[in-house]
Amino acid sequence: MEIGVLGPLAVLDGGVPIDIPGEKVRAIMATLALSPGVTVSSFDLLGELWGERPPRSAANSLQGHVARLRRALVQHSGKETMRGLIRTSGTGYMLALSPACVDASRFVADVELAGRLRGSDPGKVVTVLAEALATWRGPALLDTGHGMICRTAAARLEETRLMARELVIDARLALGAHHEAVPELEELLSRHPLRERLCEQLMTALYRCGRQADAISTFHRLRHRLTAELGLEPSPALQGTLAAILRQEAALLRGPS
Incomplete structure (x- = not known):
């Protein structure tokens, strides 16, 4: 399973795209993918989907959107086990994936690696970051709504992207x-x-x-x-x-x- 947020949300099972319908459902998947393996509280998800003043029915609606997300994962993959990808805890929900399965996590790790190599191996910096920058498919979190978590993450990722380009240029100048x-x-x-x-x-x-x-x-x-x-x-x-x-x-x- 691969999750892409460096552009429009992309969910792939063995390289085959899974359609995630509806902006709120995509926002849930993207928010969970920004913290894979970590529980995101229902309170934070309610704020992401409805802002500071969610309607009275928001808690039930959140459960319904999560159910639709699970259903989409199962139907499009044909695997009932995909339902367990979105786990429920006492306080919220968690994406049961390694950070290595999310393009944003891999990208940030590559930029951090390049930063450590910048003074010793400019050729490696160019190689690592050229591959990392090539994973971008457009503006980060392009179709995941306007919630604060996704907007903040998008700004942070875009800043990291610019830092990566500066690191590449440093390396090229050194070469x-x-x-x-x-x-x-x-x-x-x-x-x-x-x-x-x-x-x-x-x-x-x-x-x-x-x-x-x-x-x-x-x-x-x-x-x-x-x-x-x-x-x-x-x-x-x-x-x-x-x-x-x-x-x-x-x-x-x-x-x-």
Whole structure:
């Protein structure tokens, strides 16, 4: 059994998709999949499905939605044992799967591994994260409703996805692939114009490509946005990168970004 939340909800049994009908039923499955092997309280599920003011019938409705979820798992798989995938406890429900069966859990674990390898094995970082990023099929938790648990998890996963792309770029710069990194960094910075780490990476890549003036211009564009929109100056790290470029420090050409 595999559960995918890095995009629309996907439930697969031996690679065969199982249709989970109804937004609330999908929200239950997604919420449980975010904490596999851990009981999610009925109180939290009620809040996820109906917000802060659930109707009086919400508890009964929750039981009905869970029953529909179990029925869908059994009917589409043809296996009565699939009913036990959603377990009832005294306080709520649990998805009886290992975190390794959920794409989001695997993705976060891969990013954590890449973070540990970043200073020692950039080639491995690129390989691990290229495979991990390829598992995304669209925005996280795309069709699982607007409950707080799923919305918070989606934002956290999207931030982790961006961190993963930054780690990949760090690794590529360490491997000397600065020319290839520039277009990707320009595209990322256009979508995240206040992201200082992306700006620092782009400045470094441009400088290593012999484009010192463009690297300096990149800094000043970000500085203008920061001061105009937030009243802030660039971080000391970013200002340090600018200073190193202005001094034409040789270490910036060969060292990690």
